[in-house]
Amino acid sequence: MVKRLMFEKPLGMRDTLPFFYRQKAKVRKQLSEEIIAHGYSFMDTPFLEYHETVGEVSATLDQQLFKLLDQQGHTLVLRPDMTAPIARVAASQLKNSEFPLRLAYDGPVFRAQQTEGGKPAQFEQVGTELIGDHSSFGDAEVIALLVDSLKKAGLDDFVITVGHIGYVKAFFSDLLEDDDETIDRLLEYLYRKNYVGFREAVKQLSIKHDKQQALLQLLSLRGGEEIFESSRSLARNQSCMQAVNDLKQLYRLLKQHGVEKYIQFDLNLISHMDYYTGILFEGYAPNLGALLCNGGRYDALLPSFQLNASATGFAIHVERLVEALNESEDNDERIGIIVDDDSFQRGMQKAKEYRKNGYSVLLQHVDQIPDVQSFKQELANTEDMTEAGGGQDE
Helix, strand or coil: CCCCCCCCCCCCCCCCCHHHHHHHHHHHHHHHHHHHHCCCEECCCCCEEEHHHHHHHCCCCHHHCCEEECCCCCEEEECCCCHHHHHHHHHCCCCCCCCCEEEEEEEEEECCCCCCCCCCCEEEEEEEEEECCCCHHHHHHHHHHHHHHHHHCCCCCCEEEEEEHHHHHHHHHHHHCCCHHHHHHHHHHHHCCCHHHHHHHHHCCCCCHHHHHHHHHHHHCEECCCHHHHHHHHCCCHHHHHHHHHHHHHHHHHHHHCCHHHEEEECCCCCCCCCCCCEEEEEECCCCCCCCEEEEECCCCHHHHCCCCCEEEEEEEHHHHHHHHCCCCCCCCCEEEEECCCCHHHHHHHHHHHHHCCCCEEEEEHHHCCCHHHHHHHCCEEEECCCCCCCEEC
16 A cells, blocks of 8 residues: 655745745845955854753744754754854854954744744744944944845845834833833733733733823834934933933944935834844835844843853845745746757757856757747747757747
8 A cells, every 4th residue: 555645844844946946046145245245254053953052042932942852862952043053153163263253144944833824934044143342333234234235135125123122121120110020011012013902901000190101102112213302201211311322323323324214213122032132123124014134232142152242133034035025037047958869969069068158058858848838938048959940049
């Protein structure tokens, strides 16, 4: 009895078909060229990491980690992000290198999903890590590089929303007097962008009316540079004031980089990555319906690996960038050479000549083509060397 083959894939996994693969390769090349042009060096890390190191500091929920055991009984995880593994490398093999380090990466990450729901369990990220620069110049550099990289890939209609995790946390801590349970619940509403739920939760709190109003006013701190004044007025302590000053300094630098048209501010911005300590940002494109890219400052991560260094960086979701570009044309640039028995040798020679000049050439015997016309339409151009042809079809 022949066992039936199963066509289903593991939850959240996707096949990448040729057309989408070519689109990803094109985008990956353009992003990499821009990042390298800014002095960043690409590196890679293993797919598998120890759970007790990278797995625990990655800030990915434990139930989203793919876990397995090695032969020695150690718990391993498929890397859930690239930042934590690169932090591990920076704190070990690169700890004696000249800082700041400018590192870049391109590779898949893995996060388990409980339901199909359209969320991928494996996806590709291209990103950067600037390690050892604690200044606003570093924050501005990575955001400007993110903008330039997206533009180099062909995307011009997008927005980068910038916030500061220090403002939100200091604001909540002052108003809610370190009520961690309530603070975590409100942060979760902001992370989910459930502003209706946030308002309802605030109205149910047993706090003074003026504090309730202040919490509700936080939701208005979204927009352009005009929010700096209102965020300073709403600030409850010196930490909030410092966060606003950080944002103002960052915006001045971003204007010098010439990328201010892509920047908006949102002091409600929260990330699921809890290692962010200051500036953080997210990128969106019209009609995408999902996060395109994100990043920020994570000064608390490297000390977890015994390296006293600050860092900032970004990650671009490659598949979503391809979707945002919405290029419907197939970039199949292969040349097809159709041969029969008599023209096979000549076709072989012609294919070699094309390949020496950098072309991708498909040499195909006519007897194995079910529909010659359809075959020709699939390729950039074809050259029919059979007795019935002999010319080139554009």
